Amino acid sequence: MVRPKVFVDEYLLNWGDKLFYPPVRKIKKLAVRPLSWTKVLLPNKSSEIRAQIARTTKKSPEVMVKITSNKNAGKGMTAIRNHLDYISRNSKVTLEDHEGRTLTSRADLKDLKEDWSHDTPEVSQRREAINVMFSMKKGTPTDEVKEAVREYLTEEFGGKHEYVFALHTDTDNPHVHAVIKIAPIRKKDKRLNPRKKDLQRWREGFAENLRKLGIDANATPRKTRGVVQQPLHQYQIHKLARDDGASQNAMPFKSRSLPLSEGKKLLATNQSQETQAWANIASVLASSQARSDRVMAKDIIAFMSSQPIRHINEANISKNAQRAPKNHEKLIGDMPALPRTK
Known part of the structure; x- marks a missing residue:
């Protein structure tokens, strides 16, 4: 049976959230929102999820955002000074701060260190700054990488935390190092305390800014891509x-x-939700009235077959799915029933 667009979009809204955004927002066990809500928000959100699926299945370059894992990083001005020297290459690389000022000389760097030392102890038992690296694949224009990071730092930390950043091009992958003070600018605000979900949000923001600049970029969780x-x-x-x-x-x-036994156990515990989400998305897209959706279902099957852990046979996708869209009606039998709405 061919499914209408509103039915397909409702399924995408549910399973797309589970697949792409689980670390960021918690979704209640409600597959379909009230109709009045879906009329307003569904078209834009379903288009966003379709775009995310397309980027993932065609394996768009994944951005990387990570916090330096050195246990003493940022614990007092001594450690912060050393890292500032490192990212500026002892003032040979231009720094830019949270107010848009460029620091190009040793004197500029010295002034920054003195300014930050006024409210930062020399040695601390807790981190007083975090060191974050934003990276993109080889060949990405360096100016666009720096601009995307600049825009995101402004959006996320502007007016809240002091920071400086520098672009490095000494490796194949252009990347930006940022030092962000954990103490807020305004005393009434909270100290910065990033968690896993925050890092995923930073990745998504960085990737979105790159796309605005015309750079193909994606930011999906590793498990969504079958990487463990x-x-x-x-x-x-x-x-x-x-x-x-x-x-x-x-x-x-x-x-x-x-x-092999450990691999199967890892698959069952770590990837069951992602596998189920991919399976349901492929199934419902294969039953869509839109030809573009049916083509996307075939792309998903091909993508799942090439994932690092091949779990296509573990998923609730019929073998007939590989011949979609002709046999798409047979796929619906593998889909869980759509929950009723009140």
Whole structure:
């Protein structure tokens, strides 16, 4: 049975949220919102999810945003000064601060350090600043990377926290280092305390700003893409580049050899939700009246087949799905029933 657009959009709204945004917003176990709500918000949100699916299945470059993992990073002005020297290459690389001022000389850097030291202890038991790196794939225009980071830092921290950042082009991947003070500018505001969901939001904001500048960029959770290996730490990447001349064209991963039984267990515990979401999205798109949706369903099947952990057979997708859209009606039998609305 062919499904109308409103039915397809309601399913996309539910399963797309589970697939792409679980770390950011918590969704209640309600698959379909009240009709009055969906009339207003559904078209834009469903278009956003379709765009996200398209970027993911065609494997658009993924942005990287990470906080330096050094346990002593940012713990007092001594550590902060050292990192400022590092990202500025001892004043050889231009810094830019939260007010848009550029710091190009040793004198400028010295003034910044003195200014920050007024309310920051030399040594602290807690972090007084966080060091964040925004990175994009090899070949991305460096000016656009810096502009995207500048815009996002303004959106996220402007008027709330002091920060400085610098663009580095000494590796294959253009990247920006930012030092952000944890103490707020206004005393009534809270100290910065980023969590996993915040990092995902930062990734999404960075990727969105790159797209506004015409750069293809994506920011999906690793498990959504079927990736379970952890990326190398920053110092490991730099060591590879120094010692072996290794390219950062693709982010290296820690080797992780698992027995078959362990791999299946990992799949069942870590990827069941993502697999189920992909399966349901492919099924409902295959039943859509729109040809573009049916084509997207075939793209999803191909994408799932090529994921690092191949779990196409674990999903609730019929083998007939691979022949969509001709046999799309057979897919609906694998879909859970749509919950009733009050």
